[in-house]
Structures are given as structure tokens and as C-alpha cells.
Amino acid sequence: MAYRCDLCGKGSQASRLQTHKPGVAGGQWKKRAPEKNRRSLPNLHIYRGYLLGDVGKWTLCTKCQRLVRNAAKEALEPKKEPEVKAA
Ligand SMILES: [Zn+2]
Numbered sequence: 001m002a003y004r005c006d007l008c009g010k011g012s013q014a015s016r017l018q019t020h021k022p023g024v025a026g027g028q029w030k031k032r033a034p035e036k037n038r039r040s041l042p043n044l045h046i047y048r049g050y051l052l053g054d055v056g057k058w059t060l061c062t063k064c065q066r067l068v069r070n071a072a073k074e075a076l077e078p079k080k081e082p083e084v085k086a087a
Pocket of ligand 1: 010
């Protein structure tokens with residue numbers, strides 16, 4: 001299974017771990033500031049419910065999960081009409 005969001009397709013991203021250039025401070029940090037390739041993963045969670053016209057189990061990133069949850073909340077709540085103040 002790919003570690004990927006089912007809705008937006010967000011997946012792992014490659015980035016570089018480098019706090020500073022290894023040539024500073026007289027070269028004493030040369031071996032202590034290694035450059036590394038690192039892989040950052042999205043914050044994925046399992047969501048069970050109605051999505052894309054189907055009820056099922058989905059893997060969503062937290063951003064998409066918030067959107068889906070808010071949309072479901074709005075659909076369930078009855079819309080309040082604005083109160084008209086009597087003069
Ligand atoms: Zn997403």
C-alpha cells in the first residue's frame with residue numbers, strides 16, 4: 001500500500017537535513033554537521049464514512065480529513081435563518 005492520501009494524493013517528500021554549512025567556525029563542525037537526505041511523510045489517518053459517493057474506509061491526510069468532516073457537519077446541521085429583530 002502506498003503511503004498516500006486517497007483524496008489529494010499527497011505522499012512522501014524528499015528533503016535535505018542540513019542545519020548549517022559544514023565549513024563554519026574554523027572547520028570544527030565539519031564532521032558534526034552531516035548532510036543527509038531525509039524523507040518526510042504526510043500525517044495520514046484512517047477515515048471511515050461517506051466519501052466520493054461511497055461508504056468505506058479511506059486513508060486521508062489531516063487537511064483533507066478536516067475538510068470532509070466539516071462538510072459532513074454542515075450537511076447534517078439544519079440551516080439557521082437570520083433572526084429579524086422587531087422594531
Ligand atoms: Zn489529502
